[in-house]
Amino acid sequence: MTKNLQELGKELKHADAWSLTVPEKAAMREKLVASMQTATPLQLLPSPYHFFLQRNALIAFVLVIALVGGSTTLAFAGSSLPGDTLYLVKTNLKEPTEQVFAFTDGAKVRVLIRHAEERLREIALLAADERPGLARAAEEAAERIEHARTRVSALQFDDALVQLSYALAAQADILEAQAEGEDEEDADSLASLALVAREGEGALAASAERAAKLLEKAREQLARDELQIDTKDALSNELERIEILFAGAIETSSVRGIVSAERGAYRVLALLDATERIRDTAKKNVLVRFHEHSDGRSKTSALMSDDADSFTATAASVRGGDGEHSLQKEEDESWKEEDHEYDEDEDTELEFRVLDLEDDSDENSNEDDDEDSSGQGSDDNDNDDEDDDDRSGSGSGEGGNSGNGGGD
Amino acid sequence: MRSEESHTKFLAAYEAYADALFRFCYGKTSSRDEAKDLAQETFLRAWREVERGNEIRDFKAFLYTVARNLIKDYYKRKKPVLERDLPEGILEEAPVAATQNVSAEARLFGDVIRAQKEPYRESLILHLIEGLPIHEIAELLQERPNTISVRVKRGIEKVRIALHIDHHD
Numbered sequence: 001m002t003k004n005l006q007e008l009g010k011e012l013k014h015a016d017a018w019s020l021t022v023p024e025k026a027a028m029r030e031k032l033v034a035s036m037q038t039a040t041p042l043q044l045l046p047s048p049y050h051f052f053l054q055r056n057a058l059i060a061f062v063l064v065i066a067l068v069g070g071s072t073t074l075a076f077a078g079s080s081l082p083g084d085t086l087y088l089v090k091t092n093l094k095e096p097t098e099q100v101f102a103f104t105d106g107a108k109v110r111v112l113i114r115h116a117e118e119r120l121r122e123i124a125l126l127a128a129d130e131r132p133g134l135a136r137a138a139e140e141a142a143e144r145i146e147h148a149r150t151r152v153s154a155l156q157f158d159d160a161l162v163q164l165s166y167a168l169a170a171q172a173d174i175l176e177a178q179a180e181g182e183d184e185e186d187a188d189s190l191a192s193l194a195l196v197a198r199e200g201e202g203a204l205a206a207s208a209e210r211a212a213k214l215l216e217k218a219r220e221q222l223a224r225d226e227l228q229i230d231t232k233d234a235l236s237n238e239l240e241r242i243e244i245l246f247a248g249a250i251e252t253s254s255v256r257g258i259v260s261a262e263r264g265a266y267r268v269l270a271l272l273d274a275t276e277r278i279r280d281t282a283k284k285n286v287l288v289r290f291h292e293h294s295d296g297r298s299k300t301s302a303l304m305s306d307d308a309d310s311f312t313a314t315a316a317s318v319r320g321g322d323g324e325h326s327l328q329k330e331e332d333e334s335w336k337e338e339d340h341e342y343d344e345d346e347d348t349e350l351e352f353r354v355l356d357l358e359d360d361s362d363e364n365s366n367e368d369d370d371e372d373s374s375g376q377g378s379d380d381n382d383n384d385d386e387d388d389d390d391r392s393g394s395g396s397g398e399g400g401n402s403g404n405g406g407g408d
Numbered sequence: 409m410r411s412e413e414s415h416t417k418f419l420a421a422y423e424a425y426a427d428a429l430f431r432f433c434y435g436k437t438s439s440r441d442e443a444k445d446l447a448q449e450t451f452l453r454a455w456r457e458v459e460r461g462n463e464i465r466d467f468k469a470f471l472y473t474v475a476r477n478l479i480k481d482y483y484k485r486k487k488p489v490l491e492r493d494l495p496e497g498i499l500e501e502a503p504v505a506a507t508q509n510v511s512a513e514a515r516l517f518g519d520v521i522r523a524q525k526e527p528y529r530e531s532l533i534l535h536l537i538e539g540l541p542i543h544e545i546a547e548l549l550q551e552r553p554n555t556i557s558v559r560v561k562r563g564i565e566k567v568r569i570a571l572h573i574d575h576h577d
Binding site: 005006008009010011012013014015016017018019020024025028029031032033035036 | 415418419422426427430431434435440444447448451452455459509510511513514515517518521535536537538539564567568573
């Protein structure tokens with residue numbers, strides 16, 4: 001080797017094998033220019049996904065998707081019921097989050113009350129839809145309500161506690177009403193949940209105590225009241241029946257029976273009060289009778305409707321051969337105070353009628369009477385409306401509340 | 409930069425670096441056809457970069473980086489070629505018939521260079537054939553000058569042994 005490596009390299013640089021020939025270089029250039037020209041217009045077409053390829057934009061996009069998706073999920077979860085897939089999201093994510101973000105004690109209390117109400121509302125919806133799992137859901141709801149009650153009392157908001165108990169009591173009425181239509185297990189669950197909602201611990205004992213007091217009071221009132229024989233007999237029978245039911249419920253610790261007895265006792269008491277009031281103001285007598293029927297449910301639903309004709313028809317069927325009282329215009333003057341079925345007994349129906357005892361010769365007084373009676377009638381129709389809402393007799397809803405008052 | 413202006417600049421860069429890039433690819437692949445394709449692809453990619461509006465500060469370094477990556481891909485795609493790329497095979501198959509304008513020594517030198525293994529080969533091509541100083545090679549290959557210096561020294565050592573050249577020659 002005479003030449004050094006540098007020189008050999010220089011020589012090689014110009015060697016044909018190591019160089020592009022002129023035509024090769026020109027051909028490459030042509031290809032390049034051609035692709036440069038065709039490629040250029042592409043520059044004017046930005047990628048439709050260009051926005052998403054930018055880092056910040058991508059993060060923003062993902063966040064938006066997460067937020068929208070998340071809030072949609074939460075929105076759907078909000079209306080979910082026990083047994084739904086999203087129900088877990090609702091109870092384990094949505095509601096705890098709401099509790100966390102309630103910063104003041106007042107806000108915490110409001111949130112807890114709202115959640116307790118929500119539990120009861122769910123149960124009511126479950127029962128209405130006849131969906132399975134009611135008993136279990138009722139149990140869980142009772143736990144959650146107890147929890148809410150504990151928390152609320154721990155926060156020492158007396159007003160809030162009152163608010164909570166009102167809210168729960170209102171829901172409890174609905175639950176009790178719904179318990180009527182359910183089968184044994186579900187009805188018991190609803191009834192006991194209603195008790196929990198009302199009072200919490202010791203609710204059953206309180207309910208039993210109240211029922212006993214109400215029965216006693218009704219018995220006393222019935223003894224001194226100057227009622228028509230028929231009415232007195234009917235109410236007496238009813239009281240007796242309730243007492244038997246009550247005794248049986250106490251013996252078997254049947255939540256439902258005790259609740260039923262309490263409501264029945266209250267209903268009788270309410271009837272007595274009503275008859276007294278009507279007699280005092282309108283000088284009319286009141287007839288209360290029981291009618292046993294085989295198809296109680298359909299009749300009950302007919303009575304619960306606002307149809308005046310069905311009221312009248314039922315009234316007529318109840319009155320039957322009782323000719324001396326059937327002289328009046330039933331559409332105007334006959335109305336229904338109560339209708340109720342007892343779940344554990346045979347279907348019975350309570351008829352409540354106002355009878356004008358005065359002579360019809362005096363038109364003025366008759367008009368007054370009519371006004372009064374229609375006034376009473378409208379009151380009671382209001383009650384009936386409530387009945388429709390609650391799906392039970394007015395005695396149960398209203399009775400439950402004033403029963404509480406009386407008991408307390 | 410306006411479109412026409414960038415066109416002109418890019419074509420000027422092509423004229424300036426096309427030959428060197430071809431030699432670089434040829435030295436690393438031992439195939440004129442592959443080298444041509446690789447060089448052309450390198451320029452095309454560079455043009456797309458210009459087209460996207462990305463500024464290329466050091467055009468030469470950019471071209472060598474792209475070329476090296478393309479050659480790596482080429483070897484990944486063509487394993488058999490890599491296996492054939494052994495010293496004996498290279499020497500036999502090297503298309504040296506056309507290199508009539510060089511001495512037998514230079515031709516042999518080229519064969520030895522091509523037969524070297526990386527990372528010595530590319531440093532030798534750039535240093536001995538292109539005549540680039542160490543620091544410039546370091547910039548092009550994005551390595552430290554010391555690293556390139558060591559590679560060049562060891563590469564030359566290997567070439568000398570292959571060519572039976574005395575150190576003092």
